[in-house]
Amino acid sequence: MTDAIRVGVLGCAEIARRRMLPAFARSGAFEVAAIASRDPGRGAATAAPYGARALPGYARLIEDGDVDAVYIPLPAALHARWAEAALRAGKHVLAEKPLTTDPEVTAELYALAHTRGLALMENVMFVHHGQHARVRRLVEDGAVGEPRSFQATFTVPRRPADDIRYRPELGGGALWDTGVYPVRAARHILGADLTVVGAVATAAPGFGVDTSGAALLRRAGDGACVHLSYGLDHGYRSTYEISGSTGRLTLDMAFTPAADHVPVVRLYDRSGGRELTLDREDQVANTVAAFAAAVRRHGVPPEAEEATLDQAKLLREIVRAAAPAPQSCD
Structure with a gap:
């Protein structure tokens, strides 16, 4: 579809390969545009089933003008750095849970997303069931x-x-x-x-x-x-x-x-x-649909943001x- 959201994925994590990439591909709302990996062979193998481009390194994908949204399934300690980089590059962001390991940093990322008119969503899938x-x-x-x-x-x-x-x-x-x-x-x-x-x-x-x-x-x-x-x-x-x-x-x-x-x-x-x-x-599939809706709205619903912030404080x-x-x- 011509108005598909072009999503890029940072890394080749198991949850991306097993769950999220197939769901993005089936959704109709997304086009899997690119996979970034530090291992060229692994990146190419992950990208091939979706006709996506394999890019050398996360920064290269963040800078890519043909990517509208970024999915981040990296280890928790790396979420904040790459979510901020993606938002500053004008990309919508879906990051695996926890969004960050620091509630103040989580709040700062949401403030940045609001300033840029972008969707920032934490991937806690069960709440969409x-x-x-x-x-x-x-x-x-x-x-x-x-x-x-x-x-x-x-x-x-x-x-x-x-x-x-x-x-x-x-x-x-x-x-x-x-x-x-x-x-x-x-x-x-x-x-x-x-x-x-x-x-x-x-x-x-x-x-x-x-x-x-x-x-x-x-x-x-x-x-x-x-x-x-x-x-x-x-x-x-x-x-x-x-x-x-x-x-x-x-x-x-x-x-x-x-x-x-x-x-x-x-x-x-x-x-x-x-x-x-x-x-x-x-x-x-419900989670992918919720992210697509957030991208179209240029932001997650206020109650979703509040839940993520409360969760960060409790953690x-x-x-x-x-x-x-x-x-x-x-």
């Missing part, structure tokens, strides 16, 4: 009574030792990789009035980053408790549960459901349990709460 909107409506309609607690867990198995998720200089660690999901889920379901009460982080032997962690949060007003857990050295688990004054609700496959997955919300109350079967959705609070206390010299 309709199952969570259904859960929110159920909670708002009193399906569990008054919310008392929210528990969410996202854990994945250990990866090879050289995986970038285990490199501290690249922003590795469980919190930045899997912890973002339960944190965002709490904010997505319960709203913005959350504060961190405490947190722990643990590194498995031989690793220089946290490989598991947990956080306890509290919602202002009603005092609802939030317990979040996450990890990179576990059996796969992707779930959340909301307990209330009259019942509870659970959702499995909450964060990374396949496009053919049939979501099931399980409700339990005094009368017993029941299941609500929802429609299949492709959250990757920093968790980092601070999990840090070991100074040892006394007495």
